[in-house]
Amino acid sequence: MNSIALQLNKSLEGTQAGSLLSEMGKRFFFPRGIIAQAAEASKKATKYNATAGMAFNNNQPLILSSIKNSITGLEAKDYITYAPTPGDRELRELWLEKIKIKNPSIKEIHTSLPIIVPGLTSGISNCADLFLNPGDNIVIPDLHWGNYDLILKTRKEINIHTFKFFRDGRINIQSLKETLISSAKNGKVSLLLNFPNNPTGYSPTKSEAESIAQAIKDVALMDIKILVMADDAYFGLFYEDEIYKESIFSLIANLHNNVLAVKIDGATKEDYAWGLRVGFITFAGKGLTKEHTDALEQKLMGSVRSSFSSSPKLSQNLVKKALLSLDYSRDKAEFESLMKARYLKVKEILEKRTNGKRLKELPFNSGYFMTFETTPGYNERLREELLEVGVGTIALGDTSFRIAYSSVDKSNLEDLFSIIFSVSDNLQ
Incomplete structure (x- = not known):
């Protein structure tokens, strides 16, 4: 060793x-090999640094213009060179x-x-x-x-x-x-x-x-x-x-x-x-x-x-x-509010539903998803039927049926669940 x-x-x-x-x-x-030695050189090699396998010209990394022109707000050394x-x-x-x-x-x-x-x-x-x-x-x-x-x-x-x-x-x-x-x-x-x-x-x-x-x-x-x-x-x-x-x-x-x-x-x-x-x-x-x-x-x-x-x-x-960024906290608060509004809308839909009763909702209170429990194999059959009407969902294992409400606008959630419940009720 x-x-x-x-x-x-x-x-x-x-x-x-x-x-x-x-x-x-x-x-x-x-190992105290190339990476470690290159890291040492980055601090002490003030004249020439001939360690890491990168290409430089006039102390600047070579970069394709097509890449450079696609990235603004950062210098090439901040994204094209190796990270520690x-x-x-x-x-x-x-x-x-x-x-x-x-x-x-x-x-x-x-x-x-x-x-x-x-x-x-x-x-x-x-x-x-x-x-x-x-x-x-x-x-x-x-x-x-x-x-x-x-x-x-x-x-x-x-x-x-x-x-x-x-x-x-x-x-x-x-x-x-x-x-x-x-x-x-x-x-x-x-x-x-x-x-x-x-x-x-x-x-x-x-x-x-x-x-x-x-x-x-x-x-x-x-x-x-x-x-x-x-x-x-x-x-x-x-x-x-x-x-x-x-x-x-x-x-x-x-x-x-x-x-x-x-x-x-x-x-x-x-x-x-x-x-x-x-x-x-x-x-x-x-x-x-x-x-x-x-x-x-x-x-x-x-x-x-x-x-x-x-x-x-x-x-x-x-x-x-x-x-x-000064915008970080504001952006996060805005997005979290958006996600919570979708969560509350899903809760409201589930509380007042009158159909789709073959789908048993599991507890949820956070994150991106909610999941229904189904009878064995029913989740995959339902997923396939929903694809035929343009709705994508996830079947997991034999009995879990997951909905990512995070990826659907709040205004469309009512329609999404209406379609899911209707297809479920009509599935033999």
Whole structure:
């Protein structure tokens, strides 16, 4: 094993993070090779810099005129050259500052500096590199984003164990706890939670969030090491007062010495920047010091360097520019108001409906979606019939039927649901 990797492992000895590392995670390190040497040169090579594989003329990067003419407001060096492996330092610091503003409970809790990845998919995959071996167990809700299966089961060969997400219209804490205990293997287990949940559009109340944290703590007290990944893709889109307004990460970050918390978030949905592919990974855990989180960052940088190398510099600078803009808060408030108005309209439609009764709505209070529960196989038949009348929806598994009301103007929602209910009633 590489000597740098061995040193990082030694730094993490005795911590929950060190105990949770996968075999690949133990091997990971950030090499002091071309990237590290080029970074050094960028600070000290004031005369000539002949390190990185880029082409310059008169100290300016070469750039095709067709690209240059398409991008205004940024200098070529701010988007055409390589970004650092962990991402733009200023953006990482700015994102952490925003995390702590939005999650005041962790204001005084030590966390790592976020590492930038190209979206939430990459974030989950890179975390799996660090902490999950093929054959390990991970717990997720039975109602979950379909890409979890592809990332974890198909790509990483990890065993997925699901807990029943709802019971009597609330999160099924008992099922969560029992599944965590039964899925523990070799003294450890992993958990992936997503709020607002995709596909249901449900976020926990304050009471539910606290109960989730207590269930995790109860399992940790059984001397089981737990990796908790918070997929916060839709964070902030909360439409009801009773919702816990912080990330579940806030309640896990300092919960117990056997728990490692990982926040995976990004500008993708949170800042309406879907195609820019800017995500972040942040670590925290009770007892973890800066030395420990620095070691985790170095290992994660090894995963980044060996997979996608670095995230696009253009995307990072566009997001940074947005976060620093005087219009940012105003725009966010306007869009959140727009989304809430659509949510309330859907609630109104569902409350007064007289048809479409074969579709049972699941609880929703946040995010982009709402989901109906159907009889097995009926969801796909309904989806296909709706396509024939020009309406696109999503069938998930055998019984989930998802509507992204986020993508339909409020003025058209009445018509959308009228068509869905009518087609459903006429489907034999």
